[in-house]
Amino acid sequence: MNSKKTPDVSVMEVFIASKSKQQLFYFQAANPNSSAYNMWLELPVAEYGDIGDSAIERAFSTLCRKHSSLRTAFEIKNGQLMEHVYAEIAMEILHSPQQNKNEISEFLAKPFILTTPGLFRALNLKDENGKSSAIVFSAHHIVCDGVSLA
Structure with missing residues (x-):
């Protein structure tokens, strides 16, 4: 597998995480190797012809700009779980x-x-010809729910 990333940029917003996000965060912190809260969706794309890497990168960049939860990270500060929303993030496309x-x-x-x-x-x-057949999207449940993937 190979990957390509875009550069990180500074934090835009910081606020206290919701109770449900706190629960997910502490579960993951207690079980750092767990993928129990990974959610995924496979999108078949073969019928659209060959989709180049740059088109996929543009699509995910647009998705990130539109949905701030995809630009989020968490930090414990003064005993409180804080949610940091970034202006841009490094995307991982494998x-x-x-x-x-x-x-x-x-x-x-x-x-x-x-x-x-x-x-x-x-x-x-x-x-087998090197053309895109599907794109699999994986996200942690803390930033994505089942309705979002439907």
């Missing part, structure tokens, strides 16, 4: 052959570090 089930499983099971911005990632699955 690439893998569609048939490489081990890499896909590793991608889905990789835990998120909630203190680091970018609590979502994308995997561009390529067919």
Whole structure:
């Protein structure tokens, strides 16, 4: 798997995290290797022709600009869980052959570090000809819910 990232930028907003986000944060902190709260969605894209990496990057950049939760990280300050919303974040877009089930499983099971911005990632699955066949989106439940993926 290989990845490409965009540069980090400064924090835009800081506020106290909600009670539900606090619960998710403390569960993850107690179980740092857990992927129990990873959520994912596979989007088939083969019918749209070859989607280049730059188009995928633009799409995810647009998604990040629109949804501040995707630009969030968390920090405990003075005993309080704070939510930091960044102006921009480093996006993680990985690439893998569609048939490489081990890499896909590793991608889905990789835990998120909630203190680091970018609590979502994308995997561009390529067919045997090197063309995009599907994009898998994975996010921690602290920044995404089931309704958002529906």
